[in-house]
Amino acid sequence: MGTQQVRQVMLQDVAALRRFSRQLIQDVRALERMLREEMFETGIRRIGAEQELFLVDERGQPAPIIEQVLAQTTDRRVVTELAQFNLEFNLDPCVFGENCLRHTEQQLNEMLGYVRGLVQGVGGEVVLVGILPTIHISDLTLDNMTQRPRYRALNDVLSYLRGGMVQLQIRGVDELFVRHDNIMVEGCNASFQIHFQVNSEEFPRFYNIAQAIAGPCMAVAANAPLLFGKRLWQETRIAVFQQAVDTRSSNLYLREMSPRVHFGTGWVQDSITEIFTEDIARFQVLLAAEDEVENAMDLVEAGRVPRLKALQVHNSTVYRWNRACYGITNGVPHLRIENRILPSGPTPADEVANAAFWFGLVSGLAEEYGDITEVMDFDAAKSNFMAAARRGLASQLVWEGGKSIPAHDLICDRLMPVARKGLLAAGIDRDDVDHYLGILEKRVETGRTGAEWQLASLAHMKGQGSRADRLYALVGAMINRQRDGQPVHTWDLAELDEVPGPGRLSSTRVEDLMSTDLLTVHEDELVEFVAWLMDWRRVRHMLVEDGKQHLVGIVSGRAVMRFLADASLDDRHTVPIKEIMIRDPITISPEKKSAEAIRCMREHRIGALPVVRHGHLVGIITERDFLNIAGALLDQSMEEEEG
16 A cells, blocks of 8 residues: 655656655665665564455445445555545465464455445445456546545646556457546556565565566466456456556657566566666656655664655555565564565455465475576566466466476476475465465366456356346356355356346446447448448448547438438439438437436437447447347346246
8 A cells, every 4th residue: 555645746846856856865775774784674474465355336336435434444454545446455464384374364354354344334345356347437537536645646647747648458359449538547456465574685586586476376366357348368457557557658669668567677686776776767756755854864874764755655656566665563674575466356265375376486486496587587477477467377388498388287287386385394384285275276277267257157148138237247246256255266157147236227327238349331431332231230220430430420221221212323323321311410428327328319219329438439329229128127027026
């Protein structure tokens, strides 16, 4: 969780930039001296975790109720996130050994039960998932941003740097290409972040191992295959987060420039300061702490421990997937690695299994290899990370010697034994090791990650209900199974009758029901040509665009048939569709309620409404869509009466 006591530093404020830059330099110098004088805690390893999750309403849609939830509690472990439909809670750190894994799951379940009770008390529910399947771009408004200075400041300065718009372009089974005007896209993501405290002198070795195992750990944990109903990467979070806060220009040609969300550029050689100094050199200051008063060097010289506030604020605006962290426990400074790779969910048992694998690998490979950089190239680690994000357990990963291995074989045959050895060497209870790694082994054996369960469930429901119904059913099934707490490899596929709040058309939005696979024509196409297209594709309304994908008209099949019936042969061969189309048709935006679309169509006596966002055509909703829904509701009602 980043500090909230910040202020925005605009690039024109030269004096503020210089002050903060000086403090950054002082903090780095102080850190270097602390490392030389061995001021950091040694001889103990601790682990910790941060749980992010989504808040949803009774329908399974994002519910911006975080302030209502926080009003019910004084527990400082429950905190805000970027969006008002996100929540985070923090676990108390524990010593790495004995029953720490079991204790972590117990903490997770206790806190999750507590938070679920708070949320249910204000009419909501919680969901553990990397990306909520029912989230819409209309949920990502500044009105839904948590009202904290840090988030507003970040949005303002990032918008300034990139010229206003976020552009998402992600290709998977489907393709997503969308522009948005704020950083709320980042609120689509939820993760399970784990921390591992290490000694200062061993930090480079352990951090490099964390980088090396990022790919296989992600492949086995994937739980974010969907965004806006599109089937994209197995871990779409990776692409979304990187693009959501990217400030780079698209006109860089061959220039190498890292995004603020990044994997890294190379192995760490000597100390943690290499990470901090690289990020300071590469990335502009975005925020400054409100209370920049300490002189870190003076404090170190006096034998006291500085907070390194400026360094921590800057570090909180650079999002490495494995983040280097400085902290203080009981007045003693320590260093830790924060793993930001793992997604939220599907259950606490799954999350602790993912964590156990990562902790075991970091520990086990440190003993087996000593220096991972001698047997593996950094580019291979980075490539593995991206391959696993895209394809999960179906990816091919490069391991020692440059050999490419299927992810499931690498995990089961090579890495699982190392993780087991690392956990046992750390004194972890053998039964716990068997239990949590056993969950992972079953997951790989069945191929049932959270991502694969979501995709298989959608395929299972294909052709049933509307697209929105299937997504709502998916979330409803997640909620039901997460209450049971059994690992995802044991889950039955989602069924359409698991839609929360069935039959509530009033709660759906136009984007839930609209068709997005559109058949359009240019305004200069011949009427006869359009008629054939409509016949071939069996559509009743044709949308007409100009060359920039702006909607300029709509024409019905009835209007086309009337024209052809009355037209001369010459007219058939010369008259363009723009001559008979309805110009500047009535439209609706995707975030509007479906009931409003019905009222509009009845009031104007039209059978179709083009859906337009920011001037661009994104879909169409027709009377047939509502007839299908009415039929489904009628069938459901009759089944309930017969039952």
